[in-house]
Amino acid sequence: MPNQTMMMMIGPDGVGKTTLLATMYHQFDQQQSGFELAASKDTDADLKEAYLKLSKILTQPTFTPTGPLLRGTAGIVERKFEILFQGKTELNLVFYDIAGGLIHANMDSNHHDFKEFKNKLEESIVLIIVIDGSILVEGDELLFNQRNNPQQIYKLLVPLLQNEKQDHLLLFVITKCEAWLKNAKRKNLLETAFEKRYKVILNLLAQKNNVAGVLIPVKTLGCVEFTHIDSRSKNKKLIFVRKPNLKFQPQNTDQALRYALAFALLQHDKHRNKWNRLMRWIRDENVVFQQALSDFADARNRSFKIYGNASLIEVSKE
Ligand SMILES: Nc1nc2c(ncn2[C@@H]2O[C@H](COP(=O)(O)OP(=O)(O)OP(=O)(O)O)[C@@H](O)[C@H]2O)c(=O)[nH]1
Numbered sequence: 001m002p003n004q005t006m007m008m009m010i011g012p013d014g015v016g017k018t019t020l021l022a023t024m025y026h027q028f029d030q031q032q033s034g035f036e037l038a039a040s041k042d043t044d045a046d047l048k049e050a051y052l053k054l055s056k057i058l059t060q061p062t063f064t065p066t067g068p069l070l071r072g073t074a075g076i077v078e079r080k081f082e083i084l085f086q087g088k089t090e091l092n093l094v095f096y097d098i099a100g101g102l103i104h105a106n107m108d109s110n111h112h113d114f115k116e117f118k119n120k121l122e123e124s125i126v127l128i129i130v131i132d133g134s135i136l137v138e139g140d141e142l143l144f145n146q147r148n149n150p151q152q153i154y155k156l157l158v159p160l161l162q163n164e165k166q167d168h169l170l171l172f173v174i175t176k177c178e179a180w181l182k183n184a185k186r187k188n189l190l191e192t193a194f195e196k197r198y199k200v201i202l203n204l205l206a207q208k209n210n211v212a213g214v215l216i217p218v219k220t221l222g223c224v225e226f227t228h229i230d231s232r233s234k235n236k237k238l239i240f241v242r243k244p245n246l247k248f249q250p251q252n253t254d255q256a257l258r259y260a261l262a263f264a265l266l267q268h269d270k271h272r273n274k275w276n277r278l279m280r281w282i283r284d285e286n287v288v289f290q291q292a293l294s295d296f297a298d299a300r301n302r303s304f305k306i307y308g309n310a311s312l313i314e315v316s317k318e
């Protein structure tokens with residue numbers, strides 16, 4: 001029976017968790033390795049629906065954020081996948097896509113949904129922390145804290161990382177940052193803002209041996225750019241424009257997925273039981289697997305900044 005690995009999309013409502021999941025699934029290139037990612041029927045249908053919806057929104061000349069991308073990111077939705085190796089299921093995967101509202105809940109809340117959220121978070125070994133990039137760079141302290149809520153994410157991480165026996169990967173994925181990916185100087189602004197505003201979380205990572213973090217700015221849309229914050233009403237609004245000369249073209253979302261999958265496979269391999277290990281050794285399966293994993297991991301873009309224990313994401317070449 002193949003193992004199961006849990007991952008969770010984390011971030012307040014509207015940061016772009018579901019959009020990221022839909023674009024990463026769509027953008028992922030299966031061709032390059034012995035591994036294959038297959039979605040369950042429901043997951044495949046839902047994520048394709050989300051992607052189609054996005055592409056339709058983007059045919060309109062003016063861009064208005066739509067509200068939740070898929071009906072039903074209420075509570076926690078389980079998006080199920082499996083990784084196949086040489087045609088056989090190697091690992092079952094669940095991505096928990098949460099309703100962002102859960103992030104703001106009171107930590108001591110006894111509410112059923114929040115308890116379920118904390119339990120599922122405890123099971124997850126990869127956390128995809130989705131950050132609204134426009135607010136990260138341009139938002140004032142109050143707006144930034146409201147919309148990205150890093151304090152609450154820190155409070156959730158502290159108990160999770162206390163278990164020294166379990167390794168974790170944190171992917172800090174920045175969305176809505178098309179405007180800052182144009183040149184090295186602007187990219188630097190984005191990175192500096194991230195390191196300043198997530199300092200407490202990055203300090204936590206620096207003290208731990210059991211966690212690695214990767215900063216991955218992505219384009220989920222690629223053709224919509226932040227222009228300014230409209231502060232006239234009480235509820236500040238971010239104004240984006242649809243760039244007519246650019247295509248809807250996600251970028252680097254597949255990298256987030258590749259980092260997540262490589263880590264899941266590494267952990268899975270590390271925790272095989274002795275009997276399984278022996279059988280694999282006798283059948284000479286380890287070498288082939290290791291080579292495939294190493295090829296898979298080599299297709300990761302290595303220009304992203306790494307925090308914490310970088311050795312946790314390295315695949316040894318044997
Ligand atoms: N400009 C821009 N808009 C984006 C981007 N990613 C998502 N959006 C918009 O942000 C809105 C919210 O995106 P969702 O993916 O539904 O956000 P979520 O984090 O899943 O939100 P909840 O499910 O409510 O927690 C959608 O209208 C998207 O069109 C991006 O990279 N750039």
Ligand SMILES: [Mg+2]
Pocket residue numbers: 017018019068069070073097098099100
């Ligand atoms: Mg959602």
